[in-house]
Amino acid sequence: MSKEVRFEIKDLHVKVEDKEIIKGLSLQIKKGEVHALMGRNGSGKTTLSYTLMGHPKYKVTSGRILLNGEDITRLAPDERAKKRLFLAFQYPVAIPGVTVANFLRSSIKAVRGDEVPNREIRKLIKQEIKALGVPESFMIRSLNEGFSGGEKKRLETLQMRLLSPHMAVLDETDSGLDIDALKAVSEGIEGLRNGDRSFLVITHYQRMLNYVNPDFVHVLMDGRIVESGGPGLAQELEDRGYEWVADKVGIDLSPDTLSETSSGSLT
């Protein structure tokens, strides 16, 4: 029996400041599946992740995004989060004066509903920070302010665990992590796989996929998925680079033909 579709992107076109970055991207992810989306800098990875979560700077000019069969293309980011879509940011922003504890409480209440008692929220947070090995002193610090790259990613993983999404998009979660931090974060993600929750792991390198095992791997190039395959495709990209895919589909990878300015331009 085929599994139900969890998340679907249909012929998506996205513009940033009048420049088209995503040029007809389609992807279907079924319940419980882990898909990896790999691409070089400038291929449109960050644009896609920000668009999926509804950043107002990214304009969907055509196409649709569906979560559990419901069209969420025009929803505000908070409405998408309430429908249990989650984005783990590559560069989470710092918000001075907003403590991690206050932020997590507000977020859990917003996503899970106001009726969750504070006592239960505290218990849940305690349990999850222990599971992730996050020190309790995190809770009184300002959100992401002065956090190391590893601390930020751990906090993103902690949020993902607390908000219990149906569909999680991980935007280059491996970037800036040393091998220990990568293992810890990956274990946190692996622990969330339950046969029902789905993941889209967006990454530049194959190394994270040593720990988070994908069911499918796709190659993003010039705003489209140009190649899809099983887990072996990731290793092939690691070994051979992206040029062979570009040659195969007839895309020129020289820098002046790439459409996205910089995948980290929002930070």
Add this chain to the structure above:
Amino acid sequence: MNEVMSKEMNELRSSGQSYEKRYQGISLPLPKDENYRFLKLSSFPIELKKRRRSKPKSLKDENITLKNGQSGALLLRNQECVQKELSATLSKVSGLIFTDFKSMLQNQSQKIKENLKLPSVFENDKFANQAAARAENGVVVIVPPGTQTGPLHSGNWFDASTGAHFHRTLLIVEADAELTFIEEFAGSETSKEAYANALIQIVALPGSKVHYTQIQRWGHGTHFMLRQHFLAYRDAEIKVNLIHYGASRGQVRSEMECNGSGSSIRLQGASRGERDQQFDFWVSATHAVPDTMSAVDFWMVMADHSKAVFNGNLKIQSSGVRTSAYQINKNLILSDGATVDTLPKLEIDTDDVSCNHGASVSSVDPDQLYYLQSRGISEASAQKMIVDGFLAPVINEIPLGFIRQRVFSELTQKSHGDLLV
């Protein structure tokens, strides 16, 4: 009245008369005057006559509550002292004075008289002279050498329907002593004209530590002037937290003076404006001796049609070698109609210093909003969290929890203006 007291009162009266004479002799600053160019001084009812005062009532109808458990609490209502408490421990400390200005006459020492003189920096300031001349009451604290005091709290309530209000605060912290002091200026809203003028003087003697928190939440309709002088002697530390969100319009001049080697003064400010509020802040730090430190962090959030000005001035004289100092001013603007002018300035007459200054004015960062929204938090709540967080570092420094909570709750009730995303 005994002879001594009568003599003291006469002295005070005569010094008051001389300040009055000086006040009258200083002409009203003109709009082109550097120190008043951001202020529409013509709208200030500075010569407002006092209207009939209501009698001091019980505290129940007011928004100031003085809690037990503090080391000391003092409430002035329309310049009448209606409550004065000191913990049993501190009551036994010889030489500790925590009283209202009027009662101080009975205990007046040479030290108080000397320190009641206007600091030279305010000698030609019309409004400092006015406060010195007309203040009928205020707060006086003297902490004797080596004594540590817990938080002392003074609430100064102004019924704005009574017109004008003049106040003085004098804190003298003697050698190696410590004082934590919270001063609130509160009052009712009025549709009539109302005017408040206060003069604050803090003297930290060698090796002492002072933590002074000022909360200005006078009611809308009040125009105010506030002059304050922070003086730190050798190895003394003064920490000042200014939190201003009340009244309609006013000017605050804060003069920080590091007067002894090893002294330091740190000032943190937080201001939040809405409707047509206007705040004009002047913060000046003077370093005249070697090895001193000053730090200013001033955060302001303006919504609706409110306006704020930050004038920072860091003055390091040629004798102020090895000074370490900075002034930072950060501002958030929440609507198209709100404005902020920020003018940090350096006057440095020696090379051997470490100084910097900086300022920023911005609207709420759309990426911060997006991040919070991506976690299910609505746009309005996200904006509120960001704005509250912006001022939190200063509010969190309020030493008494119940006052901190009240300030948070009053600030969060303020409107948040339109989004500029």
